[in-house]
Amino acid sequence: MARAKELGVTRMAFLGDLVGYNADPSALIDRIAALVDAKQAIAVRGNHDEAIFKDYTQQMNINANAAIEWTKTQLNSAQVQFLKDLPLIIHEEQICYTHASAHHPEAWNYVTDSMSAWQCAQSSGKPYTFVGHAHEQALFYQSAVGKLIRFAPHPGDDVPVMNHRKWVSVVGSLGQPRDGNPAACFAVFEPDSQSLTFHRTPYDHFTAAEKVRRAGLPEELANRLLTGK
Amino acid sequence: MPLSSDIEAVDDIFQEGKVVDGFLLGKEVHRGGMASLFSATKAGIDVPILLKIPRVGKDQPVESLIGFETELTILRALNSPYVPKYLGAGSMATQPYIAMERVNGRPLEDFIKEGKKFSIEEVIQIGADLAQAVQSLHSQDAIHLDIKPENILLDEHGKLTLIDFGLSHHARFPDLLAEEMRKGVGSAPYVSPEQIVGIREDYRSDIFSIGVIMYELLTGELPFGNPQTMGGLRKRLWAEPFPPRGIRKEIPRWLQEVILRCLEPRAASRIQSAARLRQILLDHESLKLTERADRVEPPSFWENLTRWFQAAGYEPSPSPLPSAGNQDSPLMIAAIDTRQSDAALQLKMQVAAKNLLQAYSEGRLICVSTIASTPTYEGNQESETASGIVRGHLVQLMEWAKPLKLPPERISYHVLEALDPASRIVEFAKDNDASLILIGATHRLPNKVTPWRTSMTKIVEEASCSVHIVRT
Numbered sequence: 001m002a003r004a005k006e007l008g009v010t011r012m013a014f015l016g017d018l019v020g021y022n023a024d025p026s027a028l029i030d031r032i033a034a035l036v037d038a039k040q041a042i043a044v045r046g047n048h049d050e051a052i053f054k055d056y057t058q059q060m061n062i063n064a065n066a067a068i069e070w071t072k073t074q075l076n077s078a079q080v081q082f083l084k085d086l087p088l089i090i091h092e093e094q095i096c097y098t099h100a101s102a103h104h105p106e107a108w109n110y111v112t113d114s115m116s117a118w119q120c121a122q123s124s125g126k127p128y129t130f131v132g133h134a135h136e137q138a139l140f141y142q143s144a145v146g147k148l149i150r151f152a153p154h155p156g157d158d159v160p161v162m163n164h165r166k167w168v169s170v171v172g173s174l175g176q177p178r179d180g181n182p183a184a185c186f187a188v189f190e191p192d193s194q195s196l197t198f199h200r201t202p203y204d205h206f207t208a209a210e211k212v213r214r215a216g217l218p219e220e221l222a223n224r225l226l227t228g229k
Numbered sequence: 230m231p232l233s234s235d236i237e238a239v240d241d242i243f244q245e246g247k248v249v250d251g252f253l254l255g256k257e258v259h260r261g262g263m264a265s266l267f268s269a270t271k272a273g274i275d276v277p278i279l280l281k282i283p284r285v286g287k288d289q290p291v292e293s294l295i296g297f298e299t300e301l302t303i304l305r306a307l308n309s310p311y312v313p314k315y316l317g318a319g320s321m322a323t324q325p326y327i328a329m330e331r332v333n334g335r336p337l338e339d340f341i342k343e344g345k346k347f348s349i350e351e352v353i354q355i356g357a358d359l360a361q362a363v364q365s366l367h368s369q370d371a372i373h374l375d376i377k378p379e380n381i382l383l384d385e386h387g388k389l390t391l392i393d394f395g396l397s398h399h400a401r402f403p404d405l406l407a408e409e410m411r412k413g414v415g416s417a418p419y420v421s422p423e424q425i426v427g428i429r430e431d432y433r434s435d436i437f438s439i440g441v442i443m444y445e446l447l448t449g450e451l452p453f454g455n456p457q458t459m460g461g462l463r464k465r466l467w468a469e470p471f472p473p474r475g476i477r478k479e480i481p482r483w484l485q486e487v488i489l490r491c492l493e494p495r496a497a498s499r500i501q502s503a504a505r506l507r508q509i510l511l512d513h514e515s516l517k518l519t520e521r522a523d524r525v526e527p528p529s530f531w532e533n534l535t536r537w538f539q540a541a542g543y544e545p546s547p548s549p550l551p552s553a554g555n556q557d558s559p560l561m562i563a564a565i566d567t568r569q570s571d572a573a574l575q576l577k578m579q580v581a582a583k584n585l586l587q588a589y590s591e592g593r594l595i596c597v598s599t600i601a602s603t604p605t606y607e608g609n610q611e612s613e614t615a616s617g618i619v620r621g622h623l624v625q626l627m628e629w630a631k632p633l634k635l636p637p638e639r640i641s642y643h644v645l646e647a648l649d650p651a652s653r654i655v656e657f658a659k660d661n662d663a664s665l666i667l668i669g670a671t672h673r674l675p676n677k678v679t680p681w682r683t684s685m686t687k688i689v690e691e692a693s694c695s696v697h698i699v700r701t
Binding site (some may be wrong): 137141143147149157159160163 | 274288298301304306401402404405407408
C-alpha cells in the first residue's frame, strides 16, 4: 500500500481473498474496512473470504482448509459480517471488478485463457475488467480479429489501454504469486490517460512467512510465500 | 469496433491555426490513406513538431485505428537516435493525434523514383546505417516489420531515420495485430516470408527487408517483384532471387553473399542480427563466402523445385490459426505403388523422402499404398485372404522405407482400400492434416494404360496440401 501511495494511487480496489493464507486476518480486515468506509477503496468477496461463513471443505485442499479453520478463530463477528457484506462484483461506468470472472462470479472460474477471458469480458460488458483469483499477472486484450489474446505484462511498463477495446486484467496476488518471484503483484490504472501498469513490489515476505509459521498454519503455506510458488 | 461519434469532428479540430493541447497547428504537410500530417509548434519544445492524425471514424479503414494505437504504444516506448522523438498524444476518444519530432530528410523512396543510380559504396553505407538503426530497435525489444524506402528518411548529411511504426511489434506491449493475417501484412516487395504466414515476433524479418532494399538500390529491381496476390507473395517462401551480380556485375562477390543471405526464406539461415549485418558491411573480411557469392545465373528449374520442397513446411495449414507445431513437424505422405516395381523410381523416391526428412528433424512420414477392394470371401491360401493381401502390401511398404532408417515414431504404414486411389490419397492427406504428398511418376510405362499418371494429375489437382512429384 505504501508503494501504491508513492505511485500516486487515489483509490484502491481489493479483488478478494482478503483472508485465507495470511497470518494477520483481523488487522487486515480492519484496515481494509476503514479504507472502504472512507471511500478510499472498494473490495469484492473472494472464495476464501466466503469459506469463512460457507462450507467449502470439499472444494479446497488440506492446507487451505486448515488456514480457513484457523482464520475463523481469529475473526470477531463484525469482521465476519464485513466479509459477508462484500459484493461479488462491482460495476462502474467503464470498469468491472470481481474476484474470479465476471461470467458467473459465484462459480469462481479462473480467467486463464482466451476463452475464459472472452466470457468474462462479454459478461462484464465494460471496456475494463479487473480480476484476481489466478495468482499470475496477465493482460487479456481484444485483438484485430476480435478474440482476446493473453499478454504477459512486463512490470513497470505502462500499457496504453484504449477504451474502444476490451481488456481483462488479472492483477496477480499480493502473496504466493506462483511464478517463482516472491514480490507482491498489483496493477495501477489511470482512467484519464487510459494507461495500465502492472507492478511487482518486494515486501518483507520472510516476516510474513515467519508469522504464518508461528500462527501454527501449515508449513507449506509459509514456504510458498518464500518461494513465490 | 464501436467508436465515439465525436471522432467525426476530427477534421474540424485539426486545421491550420488551431491549438490542440498547446500545439499550434501549421500547414498540413501530407495527407495519406491512413493519416494526415501537420507541422506544429509548442511553447517549450524547440524542435520542429509533426502531428500525425489518424483517419478514424465512420467510413475510415479500421487499419488506421489499429495502426494509430500500435504506433502510439511503440513510438512512446522507443528511445533511439534513429526514430522521431515522441512528444505527446491526444485522447483517442475525442482528439486523436501523436505529436513527434519533425525529422529533416526525404524518403529514400523519392531518390529511387527520381531514378538515382546508387554507387556500390553508397548502398553499403545505407545498408550499414539501416542495420544500425534497426539494431537500436531490436535491442529495445521492438521489431519494425515495415522497413521500406518510404519509411526511411535521409537528410542532407545522409543521416537516417526510421518512421511509421503502425505495423511494428514490441515484445513488452500487447500486439494488437496478433493473429491478423490479412491486414498489416506489410508492403508486398519488402515483407518477409514469415510475416506472410502471420508471424510477427521474428526480428529477422527486418533483416530480410534490409536485404530487399539493398538489392533494389544496387540493381534497380525488386528481388521478388511487387506481387498483388497472396499466391504471388508466397513465392518468396521458396524462390531464390536472380543473383544481383547477374544484373550488375561490378557488385562484389561478398556483397552478393550478404544480400542473398538476408533474403533466405528461413529466418534461421539469414544473417542473425542487424548488428552483425552492419559489421559485415563495414568489414567484409570476416564473412565466409559460400556458393551464393558466385551465382550469376538464375536458379534452374530443378533447384527451384528443390527449394520449393524444402519450403513445403512453410505452407500455412488450412486452419485460420496455423499452429507452430505443424510447421516445425510437417507430416508427409509417400504414396507408393506397390503394384509395379520400377527400381529407378523407387530409388529416387527414397532419396527425395530422405532429403525432406533431413530438412525437418521433427517431420514424420506415412507410407501409403492403395489396393482395389479386398475379396469378401476367405481364400484357400493366406495370400488370397483380405488380411493376407493387406499384409503383403505392408511388407512391401516396409521394404521401401528400410533405407530411410527412420525410428518407429517417425514413420507409419497404411494400405488404403479404394477403387479410386487418387481420391483416397487426397482424402487421407486431408484427414491427417498432411503438409506434403510425395508421389512418383515415370515416363517409361509398360503399356498405354497409365493409372498412376492419371492418379498423379488428380492428386495434384485435388490435394489441399503440396504435392512433390518424383520423376525418373
